[in-house]
Amino acid sequence: MRKFEPVKSKVLPLNRADVDTDQIIPAKYLKRIERSGFGEFLFDDWRKDPDFILNSSAFVGAGILAAGANFGCGSSREHAPWALEDHGFRALIAPSFADIFRNNCAKIGLLTITLAPEDVDFLMARAEELPEAETIVDLESQTVATADGSFVRSFEIDPAVKRNLLEGLDAIGLTLEQEDDIAAFEERRPDLYPSTEGSPA
Amino acid sequence: MQTIAEKIWEQHLVRREDGLPDLLYVDLHLVHEVTSAQAFEGLRLAGRRLRRPDRTLATVDHNVPTLGRELPWDDPLSVQQVETLRANCAEFEVPFFDIDDPRQGIVHVVGPEQGLTQPGMTLVCGDSHTSTHGALGALAFGIGTSEVEHVLATQTLSQAPQRTMAIEVNGELAPGVTAKDVILNIIHTIGVGGGSGYVVEYRGDAIRALSMDGRMTVCNMTIEAGARAGLVAPDDTTFDYLEGRPSSPSGAAWERALDHWRCLGTDEGAHFDRVVTLEGADLEPCVTWGTNPAQSVPVTGRVPDPGDARSEAAREQTERALRYMDLEAGTAIEDIPVDRVFIGSCTNSRLEDLRAAASVVGGRQVASSVRAMVVPGSGLVKAAAEAEGLDEVFRAAGFDWRDAGCSMCLGMNPDILLPGERCASTSNRNFEGRQGPGGRTHLVSPEMAAAAAVAGHFVDIRDWEVS
Numbered sequence: 001m002r003k004f005e006p007v008k009s010k011v012l013p014l015n016r017a018d019v020d021t022d023q024i025i026p027a028k029y030l031k032r033i034e035r036s037g038f039g040e041f042l043f044d045d046w047r048k049d050p051d052f053i054l055n056s057s058a059f060v061g062a063g064i065l066a067a068g069a070n071f072g073c074g075s076s077r078e079h080a081p082w083a084l085e086d087h088g089f090r091a092l093i094a095p096s097f098a099d100i101f102r103n104n105c106a107k108i109g110l111l112t113i114t115l116a117p118e119d120v121d122f123l124m125a126r127a128e129e130l131p132e133a134e135t136i137v138d139l140e141s142q143t144v145a146t147a148d149g150s151f152v153r154s155f156e157i158d159p160a161v162k163r164n165l166l167e168g169l170d171a172i173g174l175t176l177e178q179e180d181d182i183a184a185f186e187e188r189r190p191d192l193y194p195s196t197e198g199s200p201a
Numbered sequence: 202m203q204t205i206a207e208k209i210w211e212q213h214l215v216r217r218e219d220g221l222p223d224l225l226y227v228d229l230h231l232v233h234e235v236t237s238a239q240a241f242e243g244l245r246l247a248g249r250r251l252r253r254p255d256r257t258l259a260t261v262d263h264n265v266p267t268l269g270r271e272l273p274w275d276d277p278l279s280v281q282q283v284e285t286l287r288a289n290c291a292e293f294e295v296p297f298f299d300i301d302d303p304r305q306g307i308v309h310v311v312g313p314e315q316g317l318t319q320p321g322m323t324l325v326c327g328d329s330h331t332s333t334h335g336a337l338g339a340l341a342f343g344i345g346t347s348e349v350e351h352v353l354a355t356q357t358l359s360q361a362p363q364r365t366m367a368i369e370v371n372g373e374l375a376p377g378v379t380a381k382d383v384i385l386n387i388i389h390t391i392g393v394g395g396g397s398g399y400v401v402e403y404r405g406d407a408i409r410a411l412s413m414d415g416r417m418t419v420c421n422m423t424i425e426a427g428a429r430a431g432l433v434a435p436d437d438t439t440f441d442y443l444e445g446r447p448s449s450p451s452g453a454a455w456e457r458a459l460d461h462w463r464c465l466g467t468d469e470g471a472h473f474d475r476v477v478t479l480e481g482a483d484l485e486p487c488v489t490w491g492t493n494p495a496q497s498v499p500v501t502g503r504v505p506d507p508g509d510a511r512s513e514a515a516r517e518q519t520e521r522a523l524r525y526m527d528l529e530a531g532t533a534i535e536d537i538p539v540d541r542v543f544i545g546s547c548t549n550s551r552l553e554d555l556r557a558a559a560s561v562v563g564g565r566q567v568a569s570s571v572r573a574m575v576v577p578g579s580g581l582v583k584a585a586a587e588a589e590g591l592d593e594v595f596r597a598a599g600f601d602w603r604d605a606g607c608s609m610c611l612g613m614n615p616d617i618l619l620p621g622e623r624c625a626s627t628s629n630r631n632f633e634g635r636q637g638p639g640g641r642t643h644l645v646s647p648e649m650a651a652a653a654a655v656a657g658h659f660v661d662i663r664d665w666e667v668s
Binding site: 016017018020022023026027028030031032033034035045068069070073074075076077078079081096098099100103104107108158159160171172173175176178181182185186189190192193194195196197 | 215216220221222224226228229235236238239242243247249252254255256257258263264276278279281282285296316317319321322327328329331342343344345346347348350351354355356357359361393394397398424425427428429448449450454457458461493514518521611612613630632633634635638
């Protein structure tokens with residue numbers, strides 16, 4: 001996973017609550033066996049509406065997306081964060097995120113930032129009014145700020161997630177360093193649970 | 202004093218360290234074709250082994266046609282995804298229920314059916330409806346592909362502890378009110394994000410009175426309220442269900458397992474971070490009218506008026522849903538005609554669901570304006586249903602009787618709605634385009650779906666004469 005660098009960019013305002021991962025990437029695009037190339041299918045059904053915000057030339061190049069509460073609900077498909085990342089988003093801001101989606105984002109270096117609803121509303125309204133206005137997301141200092149400095153908010157983040165994002169750490173590699181603990185657990189694990197091998201047809 | 206979720210969590214702690222998420226051991230990892238290819242590829246690229254193939258099981262479900270299983274399928278990408286899983290299972294020696302295996306089916310039907318899902322286990326799968334397995338008293342949740350790769354490589358998962366929520370459904374359900382209605386009512390009550398950050402334990406007499414199939418329906422849709430995991434403490438219903446299944450313990454091991462399972466339940470007086478209480482007698486059969494699973498009303502109700510919304514944002518959301526669903530505020534639910542009926546999915550495709558739907562159909566015919574299908578959750582469910590003649594009931598009525606798979610739940614295989622088609626569906630999500638671009642989904646119980654197929658519109662199952 002690549003290291004998370006500070007982002008200074010336009011904000012795409014997606015002023016809807018409960019945006020589900022079926023909208024972020026419809027199921028028909030989940031058949032690819034690669035990890036890349038999902039960006040062109042991002043919000044595919046909604047993009048058929050010419051007025052959909054992602055079709056607006058004003059927001060081309062936006063690296064920050066701001067949206068309503070419970071963003072990313074529904075399916076566990078990691079293809080949703082892959083599509084957002086592939087499209088160029090580096091940070092997502094919402095009053096809340098769905099649990100699985102937020103985890104998936106953290107695993108691929110996409111930062112999810114939870115701000116108070118009125119702060120997200122402010123950022124969305126500002127982006128609608130001034131699409132070119134830039135916002136700065138800095139993970140090190142845990143802040144979101146408008147480029148003119150008139151709005152600064154700090155955000156909470158799990159310290160372990162923060163470190164993994166900043167250092168671009170390989171989560172599996174880190175866990176494999178705990179091999180002794182895993183092996184010890186397997187030793188003391190009660191011999192209760194089934195094996196999947198040799199289950200009779 | 203601990204809740205069942207906290208007990209299972211602690212029993213699976215591999216490592217706990219300040220400032221880090223807990224490292225939890227995974228007892229069973231279920232794998233399907235859609236969310237695994239990139240994970241296996243990740244193992245290959247990093248030169249890593251699959252740690253415990255004997256605690257991993259794969260099957261194909263999302264992509265598979267439910268009619269015409271023989272190659273070539275029309276969609277080369279589906280073929281590629283299934284073949285990729287087949288090759289990965291061969292390479293990493295993962296037990297695999299392939300398309301022609303009688304045990305193939307929806308992964309969340311297969312695990313419990315085989316007796317592989319057991320009380321007190323931790324279980325994960327790259328699918329949000331993994332919460333289904335909580336019905337057996339397991340701590341089970343959906344994960345993304347990066348986490349799938351993590352589990353393949355380490356048989357563990359890094360997780361921050363979650364808060365606990367008790368959802369109590371007291372008393373008795375009225376006739377015609379099913380497990381599906383229980384969970385739709387719960388989601389309506391707490392909202393699609395109401396369970397975020399929680400593990401839910403379903404409690405109360407109305408939950409205890411549910412069969413295992415019913416409990417699976419409830420736990421299945423836990424994620425539709427935002428919680429990753431939902432469970433029911435094991436009891437005699439659970440043990441009766443498990444006894445004699447292929448992977449259940451037997452003999453002395455069965456007795457030992459029972460001793461362990463009986464200690465798992467939430468301790469008297471244990472603390473929950475949130476408690477939600479519903480009275481079973483208050484619940485009615487439900488139909489969703491909108492584009493998320495919380496947007497439901499009793500079947501006797503009407504499509505809501507956006508003007509009644511509590512906030513501007515809620516009004517816009519309702520208006521948007523009604524526009525997509527092509528519904529007018531104030532329309533009686535029973536006056537809404539349907540074009541399609543889908544009975545199936547990991548929510549409602551088990552034998553009891555099919556029996557319930559068949560009893561509603563009786564000797565009647567599917568309305569001439571409706572195309573209806575029944576898709577059993579697994580090859581074994583299909584065989585069991587056929588052994589008791591349910592397929593004949595459905596076929597005689599004009600339903601399609603299909604092979605096992607996710608089918609029309611998610612628009613990933615040939616079973617999809619056409620744009621504008623309206624479907625009474627026993628599945629779990631009514632999101633825009635979920636069953637195919639432009640399709641309109643109303644979530645209901647199997648009984649209500651079957652009755653809608655016959656009547657051509659929604660009907661109150663409580664007024665239905667069951668033959």
